[in-house]
Amino acid sequence: METKLITAAVALLLGALFTLLLSYTMLFSKKWDPKGKHCLVTGGSSGAGRALAVELAKAGAHVSIVARNPERLQKALEEVEKARKTPEQVFRCYSFAVNTESGSVAAIEAASEPFGGRCPDAFFLCAGASRPGFFIEQSEASLKQGMEQTYYAQAFTALAATKAMVKQGIKGKVVFCSSILGYFSMVGYSTYSPGKFALRGLAETLQSEFMLYGIEVHLAMPGTMYTKGYEEENVGKPKITLKLEETDEGATPEHVAGVILKGVRNGKFHITVDFIGNVFRASSAGASERNSYALDWIHGLIGYIALPIWRKSVDTAVVGHRAEHQEYLRERGFLSV
Numbered sequence: 001m002e003t004k005l006i007t008a009a010v011a012l013l014l015g016a017l018f019t020l021l022l023s024y025t026m027l028f029s030k031k032w033d034p035k036g037k038h039c040l041v042t043g044g045s046s047g048a049g050r051a052l053a054v055e056l057a058k059a060g061a062h063v064s065i066v067a068r069n070p071e072r073l074q075k076a077l078e079e080v081e082k083a084r085k086t087p088e089q090v091f092r093c094y095s096f097a098v099n100t101e102s103g104s105v106a107a108i109e110a111a112s113e114p115f116g117g118r119c120p121d122a123f124f125l126c127a128g129a130s131r132p133g134f135f136i137e138q139s140e141a142s143l144k145q146g147m148e149q150t151y152y153a154q155a156f157t158a159l160a161a162t163k164a165m166v167k168q169g170i171k172g173k174v175v176f177c178s179s180i181l182g183y184f185s186m187v188g189y190s191t192y193s194p195g196k197f198a199l200r201g202l203a204e205t206l207q208s209e210f211m212l213y214g215i216e217v218h219l220a221m222p223g224t225m226y227t228k229g230y231e232e233e234n235v236g237k238p239k240i241t242l243k244l245e246e247t248d249e250g251a252t253p254e255h256v257a258g259v260i261l262k263g264v265r266n267g268k269f270h271i272t273v274d275f276i277g278n279v280f281r282a283s284s285a286g287a288s289e290r291n292s293y294a295l296d297w298i299h300g301l302i303g304y305i306a307l308p309i310w311r312k313s314v315d316t317a318v319v320g321h322r323a324e325h326q327e328y329l330r331e332r333g334f335l336s337v
């Protein structure tokens with residue numbers, strides 16, 4: 001009896017010591033400060049990208065924003081300008097499509113010009129879009145477009161950015177913006193989730209590979225954000241998907257940008273924004289670098305219990321939608337009878 005008690009006490013003590021030690025090492029992990037750094041933000045004319053650009057300006061960084069539409073870029077640049085901290089900060093906008101390597105190279109070269117050809121220190125890759133719909137309504141073109149608007153919209157900028165950083169010996173940063181739909185998926189997201197999962201795959205590879213160069217990789221996994229992009233995706237979003245998403249409270253892009261920047265400053269690899277994000281992150285961590293050894297197992301435990309229950313409720317809701325869906329397919333002329 002006594003030996004058992006002693007063993008339990010020793011195990012408890014060791015566990016506590018272990019947690020303390022890890023929290024201690026995390027407290028002393030190196031911090032990143034955007035002040036004086038040149039940060040390039042793709043998708044910087046709207047939503048999360050624009051909010052990040054503003055946050056970075058507030059933090060004293062030089063900011064270059066990249067997107068396609070020049071008018072929206074100009075408007076966003078005015079917002080960034082309002083957040084200026086010092087007269088030395090350089091703020092520019094560049095109109096390029098970044099879903100190709102050549103477009104990304106051109107954007108980076110243009111943004112490097114005011115800095116004597118030196119490429120940016122940090123790349124925040126927020127470009128992307130979502131067009132939800134049912135899988136059977138997709139085509140070869142729309143599936144490819146889905147990858148284009150998710151994976152390629154960020155992968156090619158990462159490629160161009162890394163080549164430039166390595167050539168110039170810059171130990172910079174690459175921050176991807178995936179989604180919690182890069183951890184799990186559900187009805188309606190067949191053109192979006194695959195590319196967001198792919199971004200995780202890429203980030204996990206590069207987190208390891210870039211150890212060769214001292215370049216750090218981050219992967220943001222936000223949930224619903226109330227942005228222009230969100231309004232656009234909702235136009236064609238299946239009703240069942242809209243209903244299932246009600247569980248996600250959502251957040252403003254400003255809030256999300258703040259959380260992402262904090263995660264980057266603190267050297268977090270996976271950056272989740274809220275409780276649901278933390279639960280999915282901890283529940284699908286694999287061998288990914290953890291955020292907090294003290295908290296992640298609790299989020300993991302919550303996921304272990306709650307996620308199968310939630311998944312069951314999703315399945316029930318989808319099955320409950322069958323009749324309405326048949327009607328929808330008939331109306332659309334997909335079914336002849």
Ligand SMILES: NC(=O)C1=CN([C@@H]2O[C@H](COP(=O)(O)OP(=O)(O)OC[C@H]3O[C@@H](n4cnc5c(N)ncnc54)[C@H](OP(=O)(O)O)[C@@H]3O)[C@@H](O)[C@H]2O)C=CC1
Binds near residue numbers: 069180230
């Ligand atoms: N809103 C949400 O609920 C969520 C969004 N996300 C992801 O976060 C990121 C930002 O989303 P959000 O702020 O809502 O999006 P917005 O639609 O509000 O903004 C998207 C930005 O990306 C730019 N962009 C899109 N495609 C390209 C391209 N090929 N080349 C250059 N620029 C491009 C757009 O400008 P332009 O069209 O002029 O090029 C715009 O600046 C996206 O990657 C999205 O998938 C993740 C989770 C949730």
Ligand SMILES: CCCCCCCCCCCCCCCC(=O)[C@@H](N)CO
Binds near residue numbers: 180192
């Ligand atoms: C304790 C565990 C409970 C689990 C509850 C899970 C609820 C998830 C709801 C789905 C949210 C979907 C967000 C999509 C964000 C996005 O990327 C799109 N807006 C882009 O198209």
